[in-house]
Structure formats: structure tokens, C-alpha cells
Amino acid sequence: MNMNDTPALSADAGLTIAGKTYRSRLLVGSGKYKDLDETRLATEASGADIITVAIRRVNIGQDPNAPSLLDVVPPSRYTILPNTAGCYNAADAVYTLQLARELLGGHKLVKLEVLGDEKTLFPNMPETLKAAETLVKDGFDVMVYCSDDPIQARMLEDLGVVAVMPLASLIGSGMGILNPWNLSLIIEQSRIPVLVDAGVGTASDAAIAMELGCDGVLMNTAIAGARDPIRMARAMKLAVEAGREAFLAGRIARRFAASPSSPMAGRVG
Amino acid sequence: MQIELNGKPHAIADGTDLVQLIAALELTGKAVALAVNREVVPCQLWAGRLLAAHDKVDVVKAIGGG
Numbered sequence: 153m154n155m156n157d158t159p160a161l162s163a164d165a166g167l168t169i170a171g172k173t174y175r176s177r178l179l180v181g182s183g184k185y186k187d188l189d190e191t192r193l194a195t196e197a198s199g200a201d202i203i204t205v206a207i208r209r210v211n212i213g214q215d216p217n218a219p220s221l222l223d224v225v226p227p228s229r230y231t232i233l234p235n236t237a238g239c240y241n242a243a244d245a246v247y248t249l250q251l252a253r254e255l256l257g258g259h260k261l262v263k264l265e266v267l268g269d270e271k272t273l274f275p276n277m278p279e280t281l282k283a284a285e286t287l288v289k290d291g292f293d294v295m296v297y298c299s300d301d302p303i304q305a306r307m308l309e310d311l312g313v314v315a316v317m318p319l320a321s322l323i324g325s326g327m328g329i330l331n332p333w334n335l336s337l338i339i340e341q342s343r344i345p346v347l348v349d350a351g352v353g354t355a356s357d358a359a360i361a362m363e364l365g366c367d368g369v370l371m372n373t374a375i376a377g378a379r380d381p382i383r384m385a386r387a388m389k390l391a392v393e394a395g396r397e398a399f400l401a402g403r404i405a406r407r408f409a410a411s412p413s414s415p416m417a418g419r420v421g
Numbered sequence: 422m423q424i425e426l427n428g429k430p431h432a433i434a435d436g437t438d439l440v441q442l443i444a445a446l447e448l449t450g451k452a453v454a455l456a457v458n459r460e461v462v463p464c465q466l467w468a469g470r471l472l473a474a475h476d477k478v479d480v481v482k483a484i485g486g487g
């Protein structure tokens with residue numbers, strides 16, 4: 153964050169995951185953009201350091217020289233976070249991330265998501281826990297898309313994952329933070345980073361997540377699906393920064409009573 | 422002989438190794454990973470790793486995703 157105009161304020165320390173510190177607390181997906189150029193521009197505008205990607209079979213016979221995602225989101229500039237989107241059981245998720253690790257030259261930081269059904273894209277937590285255990289034992293640093301259930305989040309933390317990422321509402325729904333109380337319970341108990349993953353619709357949702365004390369926010373559709381994705385990427389960057397600053401500053405208590413901002417003494421009336 | 426490549430039947434010559442398979446697919450030097458029968462094979466081990474009939478090969482890459 154640019155603090156040049158307020159030199160007395162220290163900059164946010166950044167987001168530390170698995171021992172590495174990232175400047176931005178906004179993580180973005182790379183799906184649903186209209187082309188790779190828009191992907192590149194929106195990713196740059198977001199200021200994100202960590203970018204999620206999906207792992208898919210190569211289309212045999214397609215032009216092998218067509219530009220690829222990693223050309224516009226190069227691993228030399230960004231931390232690439234391979235995901236297991238589309239996996240519905242632990243075995244497929246583990247296999248996908250083993251391929252990702254090879255693809256990215258031994259890279260260990262991954263996003264685990266094991267889905268329950270196509271209608272809700274809700275996490276299948278028994279399979280998620282099973283996959284997390286296998287991956288942690290295999291040396292991966294695992295960030296986990298999970299339900300906003302504090303008990304399951306604690307189970308994941310006890311397995312040794314490096315971040316828990318509860319959904320705020322359904323993936324791609326844009327419904328925002330539907331259960332801030334559960335998120336607060338998870339934030340309060342966790343000794344590892346807590347990131348909201350899924351459900352953010354607009355900038356205020358991201359700010360609310362950060363004001364609650366989340367360590368970061370991961371989003372894709374809210375940016376890629378906006379009328380102007382590049383401008384929305386910038387809006388999300390600012391919202392995450394603003395929400396973090398408000399959290400650090402400490403908001404006033406809510407009270408149902410007015411309190412004048414100007415002194416009563418010395419009025420001319 | 423026939424193998425299964427990314428879920429579809431695919432004909433290769435007997436004695437094809439993984440380096441030759443990737444070359445035939447024009448993917449040499451591209452950011453791809455490969456597994457045979459769901460075992461990831463690191464690219465350093467592609468040379469001399471021969472394919473057998475009915476092997477199931479997955480060749481994957483990174484694409485946009487959230």
C-alpha cells in the first residue's frame with residue numbers, strides 16, 4: 153500500500169503463508185475471462201501475488217503453439233496456485249496436484265477443493281479431509297477450500313494445512329458474506345491464515361471479509377464476470393486494502409444513539 | 422499399438438518412449454506434465470520410459486481457473 157501521504161503509518165506486514173510473505177492479501181483466479189489479454193490486464197490491476205490456475209488435459213490436435221495461460225501469468229512474476237476444481241473425490245484431487253507439482257517444477261503450494269455436487273459446488277468435507285491428510289504427508293503446502301464450520305476448520309488445521317479458506321457463499325454466486333459469525337469463530341480460533349474463498353460479489357463484500365479479520369480473500373467470478381473486469385480488479389485491490397486498514401485501526405462500537413461530532417460549547421446560536 | 426491418451430484411443434509405434442510421444446504431439450518444451458496409469462513421470466525420466474499397449478496416459482497443462 154502507498155503510505156507516502158501518511159508517513160506516520162506503518163505499512164501492513166503482508167500475508168504470510170507457509171513461511172513466505174506476500175504483499176497483497178488479494179488472491180485471484182484466472183478463469184472466465186474473455187481472452188488471455190484480459191486475464192493479464194485484470195491480474196495486473198488486482199495487484200495479486202498469488203494466482204490460481206486449473207489443471208486440465210491438453211486438447212490433442214489443437215495448435216500446440218497457441219499462447220498459454222502461463223505466458224500471460226508467468227511463474228517468474230506470480231506465485232501460481234494450482235487448484236483441484238472439478239474434483240469430486242480425494243483420489244482425483246491428489247492425482248491432479250501431483251501432476252501440478254510436476255508441471256510447475258516441484259512447486260508445493262496448492263489449493264485443495266473437493267466438491268460435493270454440481271448444484272452447490274459445496275465442499276465434500278470428508279473427502280477434503282482425506283485428501284488434505286495425504287497431501288500434507290506428501291510434502292505439499294495445502295490451502296483448503298472448506299465449509300464455514302469451525303470444527304472442520306480446526307480438523308484441517310490439526311492435519312497441518314497452511315491455510316483454511318471457508319466459502320462466504322456459493323462459488324460464483326456473488327451473494328457476499330452470508331455468515332459473518334461463523335467466519336469470526338474460525339478467525340478467532342485459527343493459528344493459520346483464514347481466507348474467504350468464494351461468494352464475493354463486489355468490493356464491499358471483500359472489505360467486510362477483511363474487516364472481520366480475514367487474512368485474505370480469494371476470488372475469480374466477481375472480477376472476471378464484472379462488466380469491466382479490469383476496473384473491478386482494481387476495486388477489489390482497494391477494497392481488500394481498505395478492509396485490512398479498518399481491521400487494524402479498530403472500528404467504533406455500534407450503538408443505537410447519536411453522538412455529535414462537533415463540540416456543543418461555544419455555539420453562536 | 423493402441424494406448425489411451427487423455428481418455429481417447431491413440432495409436433503409437435511399438436517401442437515409443439515418452440520423449441517420442443511428446444515430440445509426436447508437438448509438445449516438446451511446452452509446460453506440460455505427464456502420468457502413465459495415474460503415476461506421474463517426471464520429465465527427467467521420459468527418455469527410455471517405453472509405453473506398453475493399453476497404457477493410460479494423461480498429458481496436462483495449466484489453464485484459467487478459480
